[in-house]
Structure formats: structure tokens, C-alpha cells
Amino acid sequence: MADTPELPGPTSDAPAPPRARALQPLLHDVVICVAAPAFTASPRDGQLRGARADGFYDHDRRLLHTLLLRIDRREPEPVGVQPLGPDRVRFTAVHRYHGDRTDDPTVIVERERTAGAGETVLLRNVGTVARTLHVALSAATDLADIADVKRGLTGRAVAPAITRAGGAAFAWHSPTGHARVHAVGCPEQPETAAGPKGGTFTWPLVELPPGGSWLIRLTVTGRAVPDPPGHPAAARPQVPWSEPVVRGDRRLIGLVRQGLADLRALRLADGSGGHGRPGGPGGHGTDGSDDQFIAAGCPWYLTLFGRDSIWSARMLLPLGTELARGTLWTLARRQGTVDDASREEAPGRILHELRPAESRHGHGLRLPARYYGSVDATPLFVSLLVDAWRWGLPDADVDALLPYAERAMAWIVRTADDDEDGLLRYYPRPGGLVHQSWKDSADAVRDAAGRRIEPPLALCEVQGYAYEAATGLAELLASRKETHQARTLRDWAARLRARFADAFWIQQGRGPAARYVAIAVGRDRDPVTGPASNMGQLLGTGILDGAGCADVAAWLASPELNSGWGLRSRSAAVPGFNPLSYHGGSVWTHDTAIAVQGLCTSGRHAEAAALADGLLDAAVHFSYRMPELYGGDARTDVSPAPLAYPAACRPQGWSAASGVAVLGALLGLRPDAPRRALGLRPPHPGLLGPLAVSGLRLAGADLSVRIDRTGRTTVTGLPDGWRVDTGGGAGAGNGSGAGSDTGADAGHGPRG
Incomplete structure (x- = not known):
């Protein structure tokens, strides 16, 4: 049933036949529905064939990869797909007959698929002749982990068992997961047949009179084995933000509306059962609310990611502090407490990624279920608390979270002070992520000659995050009369600012400004040449002076970095630029939105408006569901629509939140x-x-x-x-x- 290599099975003495290297499934034409922690991924005809990323999923486990409908032993002909919301979609097809006297279809097939639930199949006879149909639905699964699916691997098929408790059903069990497909609400019970590779429901005689219809409903349930204790769960229906009404630019209205709908579907809640938040145990407040956060993205990252979840919460602060509170508490409960090299955990460090189990990502990358390999989540955690405080987070939460922020700041200071250059630098372990910022692909950092630069590295935006965290926390501590700690942090931040100014600026003989900020510096303060978008995230952190802000703004507005659809991750004028690479020239939605925020904060409104205008135009072409990233080709008067990166998550947390970020920037809210x-x-x-x-x-x-x-x-x-x-x-x-x-x-x- 699969067109991708299988996961290795039991070994034998016979040599394994050679097989092609598996490739990550592309997503540009995949229809995704999400109701976190569940989602579905389907081709545009709705037929699940066990290929690519097809399937029903829950908690990173593929519950079903095949659900194939046949009528009269042939597949219906697809005619369209209609999204009904972030969690639902309708696939419409027709079933035609060679002997009909009309070219119009007379049997219409409508499949409505819902993430976390299942699907319905509705057959309608809109002709004038009665029809007798043979209907069959084949189901199968490999119960694969999402990390293996992302690697392009398909697991060995799991043989189903037939059950009849409450109606006809198939059940699959493996050491790592279980799933069940149950036929309910049927006019008559189906025949069932099972084999080693799957099972089939069959209705051999479905009578459809003219104008008649026939409906079956399937439920799909299951999850990982064992059930990880304290793992995030589905959130309660009430969202932790207000619902704004926007009047003005139609593109901005659409981007905010669709983004909030997608964020609703990407919500998860802390299932740790921890203590510490005012209002009682289990992560619930006195108002019955749960500690919600935004999962990073679907399908690959539908879980807690420190950096991504923090940025989503920061962007939504104009709509209230409740999401920030839930995100902070969820991460605070998992803050590092010990030195553990296998997880890259350290006291005070903020979690990077949480999975139900260890995951293998290929190319030697093997991450534990709880992984701390991020250099930026920790300073961003501190700044989220400071920002939420400024937006009016209740004092009880600010005071209760403050010790976690102080421990996070202690990790930042300790890590930078231990560095020979006094910068916040990352030193990855073998088998972990090579690059530990938001540009985390293996070739994310290249110099102006296109050469890959390997860590240890101090990234420019990370120094800005650290400076912003230190100065913001100093202000918060001063408001609590902790004057000594506040002064110490301000002094540390001032030294970091001076080191930054000395190490990161690169003089340039050409271009829109005489200098730009290096994406990173290596050992001995050796700067990595080549303009990149990272410097846009420095605006608003305070680490740049006025002249620095002006120089960065000029580069962001230049055609080298501004594609006309948004901010390129790497200059188009240097070797190695690739408009459809992950970090080497593509446009990231959130990166553009953060640059717009920073430009507005620093008073560079014309440059901000130019970037925002391109982003909003791109949103129209994506029907306002912004992908994680998209092509960085230059826009012209006759340009076609921009293309999504073929393996980009969509919906994706900080991309969906970017509309509110741009809205807040254009309102000038501080x-x-x-x-x-x-x-x-x-x-x-x-x-x-x-x-x-x-x-x-x-x-x-x-x-x-x-x-x-x-x-x-x-x-x-x-x-x-x-x-x-x-x-x-x-x-x-x-x-x-x-x-x-x-x-x-x-x-x-x-x-x-």
C-alpha cells in the first residue's frame, strides 16, 4: 500500500536488498485538518493509500494510513475539496456509468473528514434511475511515529483484529500504539474481512432510489503506547484570548481571522498535573481555565516547542495575557533542574521540544522525549514574562513566575560568562541539533561565499534576546524593590551590548548601508559574512543604537532581503542563495512579522509598511493560511503567486499568530x-x-x-x-x- 521504503523489520541471515534513500514527504498539495493533538493529512482526492504522510494521527502516532473507498470496485472520480474549518474538510467525487444517456454525474460522493473523530461518507443519487451499488472501504495502518513518517519511512503493516462490540470495527495493536476504526450509524452492518495488511468493510447491495441517499460514519480512535504521563492534552473549548473585530485593510482582516481560527485548532493544554500555579494543582486556575499553549505546527511539530510556543504567545499579547500565562507555566514546570548531557538539560534552561517518546530523525539525529537543545528559548521565556507583565498579567502570576525567570536568567549569564568571548553561544552534543536557534537546519549558517559554518556559534539575534531579557528582568526586579539584582543585570547587559557592537558589525563597500550585522560570530569573534534576516530580529531588543537601527532597516528594505512577498532569510546577492531552501533564501512568515514589529518600534515606518504590504499580498495567495515558510523569488509586475516551501507546516503556530503581531505593530501599541x-x-x-x-x-x-x-x-x-x-x-x-x-x-x- 505504500510507495515509500519500509522501516526495518526483524533481521535475518539473508542480505537485505538495496533500497533508495527515503525522502521527506512533500506537503504542498496535502490537505491537513488539525484539532491538536490530533490531525489528518490527505491527498486532494481524499483517498488514503498508505503513501507519504497520509493518515489519521494522534499524539505523534499514525493511527491509520489507508482508508480507500471503492464503489462498484473502482475509485470515485474526484472533483473538489472544500475546507469546512481548521479541523474539517469535505472531499467531493462522482461515480459515473458508461451507459448513461447524460454526461452529468448522477451519483455524488461526499466525504467529510474531521481530525480527532473520523469521517462520514454520503452517497447521493441525483439521477432519475435507481442504483444498486457495491461499496467497500479498506483500512490499514503501520502505527508509525511521526518522526519516521517525516523521514519518508512506512512501517510494516499491522494485522487488524475484527471486533463487533457496539458494531463492526477493526482494531490494531503494537508495542508502540493502538488504533480502532469503528463503523457506526450505518443503515446496515457491513461484511468484514481482515488479512495481514489490513481490513475491509463491504456493503454489497446499497440501494439508492432516485433522490435517495446513504450515509455511513466511521470513528477513528487510538494513541501511543504507553500513554506518556503528563503529556499535553487537548485544550478546553474556551480560547485564552479575546476575539478582535478589525476594520481596515481587507488583507489584514483575513490574515487575523484565519490565523486565530488555526491557532484555535493548534491549542494544547498542560497535562502534567503539576503544582505551582495560583488556583490549585493540575495546571488549572480558579476560573476553571487550563494552562494552554500553541503547538509549533502541523504535521511535524504538533507539540510543545519552547521557542515556537513562546513566540506565538508573545505575538498574541494584544488579545490578553492568558495564553502567555499558560505557556509560561507549562514551560516553568519543565525547566531544567540538573546537568544532563543526553538531554542537554541544565539548571534554569528552558525546554526546546517535548515528545511522547524518543524520536529518530535520520542523519544521526536522535532526540530524547524531553530535549533542551535550544539557545534561544531561555531568554525568550524571560522576555515573555516581562512582556506579559507590561500587558497587565496579574501580580500573583508575575510574582509566582519570577523565580523561574531568575533561574533562566542565571543560565543565560552563566553560559555567556563561561564563553571566552562573553557571548551567548551554543555547543551542541553529538546526535543533537547542530544549530540551536530558529534557523536550525544543518546548513542554516553560511558565509558570503556560500560555505557552511559549523558551531560553536554566537548568533546575532540570540545576543539581542539575551540583552532584552536582562534589561526587561532588571526593570521587573526594580519594581519589586530588588535594586541590587536589577543593577547587576543592567551592568551585565551593558557589557554584552558593548561586546556585540565590537564583534558583529561588518563593513560593506556596497549595498544600502555601509555596514550590516553578521548572522553569527565564531570563535575569536570571527564574524560570519553575508547579509541575512537574523538582524531584523534585533530591532526592538534595545541592543542596537539609533544608527544601528537605521542601517539594519536599510538592509531589510533592500531587494537583497525584501523579496516583495516578505523578508528573505538570506541575501539573494550571495552565493548559496536558494529561494526554496529551508533557511537559505526562503521567506518565513514569523520572521517577516517580527521584523515589521521591530521596524515600527524603532520608528522605521516606511520600511515596516513595505514589508507588511508584501506579507499581506502573499497572504491573499495562500488564502490567509500562511505556511511556515515560502519561496523567496523576487516579485515583479508579472510575478505568479508565491509558492509554499514543499514540506512546510501549515497551519503553523507563529505563522498563524503573525497577523496579530502585524496588527499590534501597525497600531503602535506599547x-x-x-x-x-x-x-x-x-x-x-x-x-x-x-x-x-x-x-x-x-x-x-x-x-x-x-x-x-x-x-x-x-x-x-x-x-x-x-x-x-x-x-x-x-x-x-x-x-x-x-x-x-x-x-x-x-x-x-x-x-x-
Whole structure:
């Protein structure tokens, strides 16, 4: 049933025949439905044939890889696929007859597939002649781990057992998983037959009068064995964010709406049963809410990823702090406590990745179920707490989480101080990830000549993260009267800023600015040449001065990095650029959104608007479900639509959250809960049009912001005692005025 190599089976004395190296399945034409931790992956005709990534999944385990429908012993002819939501899809096909006197199809086949549930098959006779149909559904599975599926491997078929408890069903069991397909709600019970490679439900005589219909329903259940204790589980129905109403640019409206729908489907909840959060054990608050977070992406990363989950929560802060709180607590409970080289765990270090079991990814990469090999998740954890504090996270949570942030900061300081250059650098272990930032592919770091640069490396954006974490935590500690600790952190951050300025800038004889920031420095502060998008994530961290921000902005706006559809991960002007590589020239949705945020924060509004405009145009071509990454080809007046990277996750957490990140950047929101001030420094509406948003959340209050065509900003619903601040700092003075009132929600019609 499979067109990919099988996983190794039992050994024998006979030599194994040679086989081609397995390749990662492509996803560009795969229909994905997700209701975390479950998802389905289907070809566009809906038929699951045991190939590629086809199947029903739950908790990283493939429950079913084959579900093949035949009518009169042949497959229906597909005519279309219709998404019905992030978790559901309808596949429509027809069953035709050679002897019909009409070319119109008379038997319509509709399959509705739902992640985490199963599917229905509806046959409708829309003709004038009665039909008698032979219907068969074949089901099979290998119960493979998602890591093996990602490697392009198909496991040996597991033989099913036939059960009849509650109706006809097939059940599969292996040492690593179990699954069950149950035919329910059928007009009549099917015949069942099973063999070593699968089972078949058969309805030999389905009578369909003119205008008649026939419906069967299948449930698909199962999961990994053994059930990992404390592993994340499905979240409760209530989402931990507000639902905004956006009026303005239609593209932005679509991107926010689709992104939030996808994020709803990507939610997971902490199942650890841990203690520590106010409100009682088990990760539940006094209001009955659970500690929710966003899984990284579907299909490959539908689990807790420190970096990805943190960024998703940071991007959604304009809609409330509850997601940030759940993400912080989920990671805090799993913060490193011991030195364990096999997991790259260390006291204070924040988790990188959580799986139900150890996973083998090929090329010697073998990761334990709980893996800490990330250099950036730890400083990002600290900054998420600081940001959530500024957005109004309740003091009880801030104070309870503060010790975890201090331990995380201690790991950052200790790791950097142990480095010969005083930088936050990563030293991977054999068998672990080679590169330990968001650009984590094996060839993610190349120099201007296209040569791969191997670790240990200090990445530029990681130094920015560390600086932002230190200065932010110092401010938080100072608000708690911890003045000595705050001063110590500020001094450490100042030294890191000076080392950064000395080590990372590369003088350039050509280009939009005389210098750019190196993607990384190796040993002896040897900078890695070649402009890359990483420097865009420095904006807003505070590690750059005003002149540095201007130079970085110029590079981000240049055609070398701005493809016209978003920010390229690597300059198009250097050897090794590949528009469809993972990190060598493609456009990452979240990377572009973070750059837009940083450009707005540093007052570079024209450059921000140019990047945002390209991203929003790309979103239209992807029907607003942004892929993890997409092609970095240059946009022209006659360019076709951009192409998704063929193995990109979609939906993907921080890509789905990017719409809210861009929305917050264009509103110019800079909250400061300790001082009860809301900074507003939006770009002038002449760049991307007027904007009105209701349903924002600030310190627990519902907030509305309107920016009219003249640039005047109106705020409604400020929390008691808060004020609006439109002056001072970079980016100030870009509107004609701002005010606060208590009137109705502001709104404008959509931009044409």
C-alpha cells in the first residue's frame, strides 16, 4: 500500500536488498485538518493509500494510513475539496456509468473528514434511475511515529483484529500504539474481512432510489503506547484570548481571522498535573481555565516547542495575557533542574521540544522525549514574562513566575560568562541539533561565499534576546524593590551590548548601508559574512543604537532581503542563495512579522509598511493560511503567486499568530502596566490605510483603538487610571494627535 521504503523489520541471515534513500514527504498539495493533538493529512482526492504522510494521527502516532473507498470496485472520480474549518474538510467525487444517456454525474460522493473523530461518507443519487451499488472501504495502518513518517519511512503493516462490540470495527495493536476504526450509524452492518495488511468493510447491495441517499460514519480512535504521563492534552473549548473585530485593510482582516481560527485548532493544554500555579494543582486556575499553549505546527511539530510556543504567545499579547500565562507555566514546570548531557538539560534552561517518546530523525539525529537543545528559548521565556507583565498579567502570576525567570536568567549569564568571548553561544552534543536557534537546519549558517559554518556559534539575534531579557528582568526586579539584582543585570547587559557592537558589525563597500550585522560570530569573534534576516530580529531588543537601527532597516528594505512577498532569510546577492531552501533564501512568515514589529518600534515606518504590504499580498495567495515558510523569488509586475516551501507546516503556530503581531505593530501599541500608560506610535495611515480594532485586551479590560485617515488616534476602554502616551522615544510624533474617550467602538469601512 505504500510507495515509500519500509522501516526495518526483524533481521535475518539473508542480505537485505538495496533500497533508495527515503525522502521527506512533500506537503504542498496535502490537505491537513488539525484539532491538536490530533490531525489528518490527505491527498486532494481524499483517498488514503498508505503513501507519504497520509493518515489519521494522534499524539505523534499514525493511527491509520489507508482508508480507500471503492464503489462498484473502482475509485470515485474526484472533483473538489472544500475546507469546512481548521479541523474539517469535505472531499467531493462522482461515480459515473458508461451507459448513461447524460454526461452529468448522477451519483455524488461526499466525504467529510474531521481530525480527532473520523469521517462520514454520503452517497447521493441525483439521477432519475435507481442504483444498486457495491461499496467497500479498506483500512490499514503501520502505527508509525511521526518522526519516521517525516523521514519518508512506512512501517510494516499491522494485522487488524475484527471486533463487533457496539458494531463492526477493526482494531490494531503494537508495542508502540493502538488504533480502532469503528463503523457506526450505518443503515446496515457491513461484511468484514481482515488479512495481514489490513481490513475491509463491504456493503454489497446499497440501494439508492432516485433522490435517495446513504450515509455511513466511521470513528477513528487510538494513541501511543504507553500513554506518556503528563503529556499535553487537548485544550478546553474556551480560547485564552479575546476575539478582535478589525476594520481596515481587507488583507489584514483575513490574515487575523484565519490565523486565530488555526491557532484555535493548534491549542494544547498542560497535562502534567503539576503544582505551582495560583488556583490549585493540575495546571488549572480558579476560573476553571487550563494552562494552554500553541503547538509549533502541523504535521511535524504538533507539540510543545519552547521557542515556537513562546513566540506565538508573545505575538498574541494584544488579545490578553492568558495564553502567555499558560505557556509560561507549562514551560516553568519543565525547566531544567540538573546537568544532563543526553538531554542537554541544565539548571534554569528552558525546554526546546517535548515528545511522547524518543524520536529518530535520520542523519544521526536522535532526540530524547524531553530535549533542551535550544539557545534561544531561555531568554525568550524571560522576555515573555516581562512582556506579559507590561500587558497587565496579574501580580500573583508575575510574582509566582519570577523565580523561574531568575533561574533562566542565571543560565543565560552563566553560559555567556563561561564563553571566552562573553557571548551567548551554543555547543551542541553529538546526535543533537547542530544549530540551536530558529534557523536550525544543518546548513542554516553560511558565509558570503556560500560555505557552511559549523558551531560553536554566537548568533546575532540570540545576543539581542539575551540583552532584552536582562534589561526587561532588571526593570521587573526594580519594581519589586530588588535594586541590587536589577543593577547587576543592567551592568551585565551593558557589557554584552558593548561586546556585540565590537564583534558583529561588518563593513560593506556596497549595498544600502555601509555596514550590516553578521548572522553569527565564531570563535575569536570571527564574524560570519553575508547579509541575512537574523538582524531584523534585533530591532526592538534595545541592543542596537539609533544608527544601528537605521542601517539594519536599510538592509531589510533592500531587494537583497525584501523579496516583495516578505523578508528573505538570506541575501539573494550571495552565493548559496536558494529561494526554496529551508533557511537559505526562503521567506518565513514569523520572521517577516517580527521584523515589521521591530521596524515600527524603532520608528522605521516606511520600511515596516513595505514589508507588511508584501506579507499581506502573499497572504491573499495562500488564502490567509500562511505556511511556515515560502519561496523567496523576487516579485515583479508579472510575478505568479508565491509558492509554499514543499514540506512546510501549515497551519503553523507563529505563522498563524503573525497577523496579530502585524496588527499590534501597525497600531503602535506599547503598553506599560507598571506605569499605567499605553504608548501609541502607529505609522501614518497613508502607508497602509486607516485602521480600527475592537476586542483588544489590556490589563483585563476590553480596548478599542481607531486610527483615522488623518492619523488621529482614538482609544476607548482604557483600564481605570491608565493614560495614553503618544510622545517621546523612537517613532513618536507620527500622527496628528491622539485622545481617549468613552464612546462607542470606533470603526471604518474596509479598504478597497
